[in-house]
Amino acid sequence: MDWSRLPRRLSVVVLLEAAMVLIAPSAARAQDAWDAIFLAGNKIGHIHTFIEKVSEKGRPLNRVRVDTVLNFRRGDDVVTQKMSYGTIETPDGEVLRLDTRTLTSDNEIRVYGDAIKGQMNLILEGTQQRQEKVIPWGSDVRGPYAAEQSMARKPMTKGESRTLKMYIPDLNRIVDIELKAGETVDTLLGDGAKRPLLKVEQLARLDGKPRSELNAVLWVDASGQVLKQDVDLLGGMTTYRTTEAGAKAAGAPGRAVKYDQIRNTIIKVGRLIPNPYQTRYVKYQLTLKDGDPAEVFPTDARQSIQPAGDGRSATLIVQTVGPTEGTAGAPSVDAEFLRPNGIITSGHDRVKRLAQRAIGNAVDPWDQAVKINHWVFDGMKSNFETTFAPASEVALNLTGDCTEHSVLAAAMSRAVGIPSRVAVGLIYVDNEKFPVKGFGFHMWHEVYVNNRWVALDSSFDQSSVDATHIKLSDSSLEGVSPFESFLPIVRVLGKLTIDPVELR
Structure with missing residues (x-):
């Protein structure tokens, strides 16, 4: 990497x-x-x-x-x-x-x-x-x-x-x-x-x-x-x-x-994951120092969790899921996933222009979502200093880290009528220049297409999100409490051990 x-x-x-x-x-x-x-x-x-x-x-x-x-x-x-x-x-x-x-x-x-x-x-x-x-x-x-x-x-x-x-x-x-x-x-x-x-x-x-x-x-x-x-x-x-x-x-x-x-927030692992981008299935053993992981990690189409019964450990399975896989859900979702808010400012003129530029002539919602994901990946530059900017600011500066990538991609999706939300969780870090390999905090986004929530990651141009993405929460980011979405991360860092026991 x-x-x-x-x-x-x-x-x-x-x-x-x-x-x-x-x-x-x-x-x-x-x-x-x-x-x-x-x-x-x-x-x-x-x-x-x-x-x-x-x-x-x-x-x-x-x-x-x-x-x-x-x-x-x-x-x-x-x-x-x-x-x-x-x-x-x-x-x-x-x-x-x-x-x-x-x-x-x-x-x-x-x-x-x-x-x-x-x-x-x-x-x-x-x-x-x-x-x-x-x-x-x-x-x-x-x-x-x-x-x-x-x-x-x-x-x-x-x-x-x-x-x-x-x-x-x-x-x-x-x-x-x-x-x-x-x-x-x-x-x-x-x-x-x-x-x-x-x-x-x-x-x-x-x-x-x-x-x-x-x-x-x-x-x-x-x-x-x-x-x-x-x-x-x-x-x-x-x-x-x-x-x-x-x-x-x-x-x-x-x-x-x-x-x-x-460096201080990386969760070390007992087994390295050699090809994280290509990994489509991982079975993890989780142990939480002061609670049951099954009460912290959610279940969705990508991941499922089974408590061990001791109140401290669980088995988590994460796998790649595409836009037509799994059981279809409701034909529509709540309006909060479509309307603009204080962070996902999808009504901003610049956001709407970028969304139209990204989708080009694409008509199918999934094709549009993939094009938006790629445009954000290709059009943004990494920036350590930005912390949690609204999409309207990101659209003007086109700089930031995973939070800025995610809120811009989610906002551009809403701007063309695709329901979206952000996912907060962990992702495997494997860079050779980085002294510690393990899991670090990450954010990506999800879109609702074909009556399913589907994960994409504009930080890495992934429309098929790999199985090293472990979700802890998701949110429309609507309301006056945007930082509440990050509490599950704060809850586990420094207390969680992750052991990948089966990779595919």
């Missing part, structure tokens, strides 16, 4: 984006607080929380702002990513207004809204396609610092538990949190000193189901301040409370940045 094509396989910047929504910032009682962020033992950035008292029509309120800066390597490049989250709250912590801004490419994605009569009307802007979503919003909903906010007001004691409702930015979802206080333990902090801190488990449920990827361990002092937080993701993510100088001491632009997203 050509080394220049590797960036198309490994678009992992969005993984940090998804993972960072799980790290809680400082408590609202602190007027100015700093936290240093470490990933797999490497400093990658910091969080700055600032609170000021304001007044609105004579009502005392707090304005909270949380700024996050990340610095990491992608091969030979250093990437800086910034996120900002703000709220207007009552002194008791009730969230009245919120505003989240994420710089993922040339565009700033903004989600904001006001709580009115038990509802939060969320508005997504910044991708040339405004979207809105109304979610229930009670007076008990708190911001992403809900745990520390609660413990600062009333410190916990051993054996105590309490429940909270916490809003997670970027996911734009409300998560049910249970805090469980354990023992007081001498805990190593970022400055090398040890302090006796209370261990508090933060357990999350989303839509009534446990979500271990949203869990954390908090290390809390006697006043309720979280001095350390551990999240079991991507090799281990830890934040330490520190000073401004300590938070900015390393990982800033121009200074040594050690963490490499590409």
Whole structure:
């Protein structure tokens, strides 16, 4: 495989984006607080929380702002990513207004809204396609610092538990949190000193189901301040409370940045796959450290999974499936797979022009889909720096990695009337210049033709997607929570082992 094509396989910047929504910032009682962020033992950035008292029509309120800066390597490049989250709250912590801004490419994605009569009307802007979503919003909903906010007001004691409702930015979802206080333990902090801190488990449920990827361990002092937080993701993510100088001491632009997203997120395998592009059938043995793979990996026309019965392992079979193979489905799909949204901006003039250019005189939907797939492969250049751009931006720049290839191909498909969605999962990496062979994060797209969802990969010009593509989720990317589609990847990286046991 050509080394220049590797960036198309490994678009992992969005993984940090998804993972960072799980790290809680400082408590609202602190007027100015700093936290240093470490990933797999490497400093990658910091969080700055600032609170000021304001007044609105004579009502005392707090304005909270949380700024996050990340610095990491992608091969030979250093990437800086910034996120900002703000709220207007009552002194008791009730969230009245919120505003989240994420710089993922040339565009700033903004989600904001006001709580009115038990509802939060969320508005997504910044991708040339405004979207809105109304979610229930009670007076008990708190911001992403809900745990520390609660413990600062009333410190916990051993054996105590309490429940909270916490809003997670970027996911734009409300998560049910249970805090469980354990023992007081001498805990190593970022400055090398040890302090006796209370261990508090933060357990999350989303839509009534446990979500271990949203869990954390908090290390809390006697006043309720979280001095350390551990999240079991991507090799281990830890934040330490520190000073401004300590938070900015390393990982800033121009200074040594050690963490490499590409190399640090590869899942090693026990058996190499010699010809991944030509592999049409693979039987995998999967083992997940903290759960059943059968509850994480979906089943579709390409892949099926059989649990082993031990709650930790399963057999996954993945095979190439064409546009006429398998059982036909419904004659149509939901309209969300045809209409434009904030990421798949299929109504953009440039996207529509490129789609018409790509299909030429083709009339059959599958022929059109294949031509679009090839055009995106042939017309785009690889770019490490773009993280998750909307199709309208990709259509203008024609640069990006697998996420940009996928959203553009999906948007061009919709522009000519072909339903489409993106698939998020893993793909085998086998480049000779790359020191580790194994599975890395990848995105491709699927189209609905002949009453079937069929996978294509515009990063590699595959209209018959090989069996080293392992899907974890698929999405129309509609709504105000585009990063939610990547949570299954965050869930398994650093916890999953993959053993290909049969190849064809």
